[in-house]
Amino acid sequence: MRWVRYETNGKAHYGMVEGDQVIEVDGLPWGEHTRTGNQVTVADLRILPPVIPPTFYAAGLNYMTHRKKMAARTGETVVLPKQSDIGYRANNALIGPGEAIVIPRDSAGKLQYEGELVVIIGKKAKHLSEKDALSCVFGYSIGNDVSERIWQRGDRTFWRGKNADTFKPMGPWIDTDVNLDALETTVRLNGKEVSRFKTNDMIFGVEVTISTLTRYNTLYPGDMIWMGTDEPTLDMVAGDVVEVDITGLGTLKNPVIAE
Numbered sequence: 490m491r492w493v494r495y496e497t498n499g500k501a502h503y504g505m506v507e508g509d510q511v512i513e514v515d516g517l518p519w520g521e522h523t524r525t526g527n528q529v530t531v532a533d534l535r536i537l538p539p540v541i542p543p544t545f546y547a548a549g550l551n552y553m554t555h556r557k558k559m560a561a562r563t564g565e566t567v568v569l570p571k572q573s574d575i576g577y578r579a580n581n582a583l584i585g586p587g588e589a590i591v592i593p594r595d596s597a598g599k600l601q602y603e604g605e606l607v608v609i610i611g612k613k614a615k616h617l618s619e620k621d622a623l624s625c626v627f628g629y630s631i632g633n634d635v636s637e638r639i640w641q642r643g644d645r646t647f648w649r650g651k652n653a654d655t656f657k658p659m660g661p662w663i664d665t666d667v668n669l670d671a672l673e674t675t676v677r678l679n680g681k682e683v684s685r686f687k688t689n690d691m692i693f694g695v696e697v698t699i700s701t702l703t704r705y706n707t708l709y710p711g712d713m714i715w716m717g718t719d720e721p722t723l724d725m726v727a728g729d730v731v732e733v734d735i736t737g738l739g740t741l742k743n744p745v746i747a748e
Contacts, residue, residue: 492518493662495534519611519627519710537582538659544711549574551717573693573701578702584658591655594748603634604676604733610712622699628665631741633658658743677732686719
C-alpha cells in the first residue's frame, strides 16, 4: 500500500494511491482512518512531505565507503563504530517532491545531496530487540539529506549545515510493502547517474538502529529515521536538478535554486 500526503485548497490530506488515483482518507495512515469518498488524480496533486514527524532522527556515516571517504578528508583513521551514530534533524527543513532546494545567500556554495532510505514508525515502541524491531515500522520513503559542508564542519550542532530551510526533500509517498534486501538507491544529477548502491548495505541496518534507539528513546507513531547514504556525494549549484530513486519506492526529484 502506498500513502501520499498532499494539498488541496490550502489543506493537507492523506490518501491511498490506487493506480493513478488517490483515495482521500480522514485520519492518519498508521491510526484510525476512513475513506471520505473524495478521489483525485496523482498527476494533478501538489505532493507534500509524507509526514511531519513528532521526532526526526537521522543515522550518520552509516555506510562504509562514506565513512572511509570522510576519514580521508579529515585525516583520521577508519574505525568501525561499535553502535549507531544517531542525531536529529529539523522539521522546518522538510519539503516535498518538485519543491526547490534553496541555497542560502551567504552560503559558501558547497551544497551536496545524500540519498537516503526513510523509516516511518507506526506504533509506540520501547526496548525492542533486533528480532522484533520491524514490528513498529509502518513503511518507508525516500529522503535527500542536503548538506552545506562548510557550515557542517564549522557548526557543532549542524543547525545550519543540515537543517536550513528546504534542506530535507522527502517523498513522494510512504510504501508499506517493502523488501529491504531488494532495494537499490540511485542518485542522478541533471539526468546523469552519479551514485548507485545497495540500500540495505548499511553498517547498522534498520533493525539494529531501531533496537538501539528504543533502548533509550520511546518511538511514537509518525516518528521517522533517515538511514544515511553512501558515496559519492557531489556538489550541487543553482540550476541543478537532483533525483533520488529507490527500487519500488519511486523517485524524489527537486531543483536547486539560489536564494
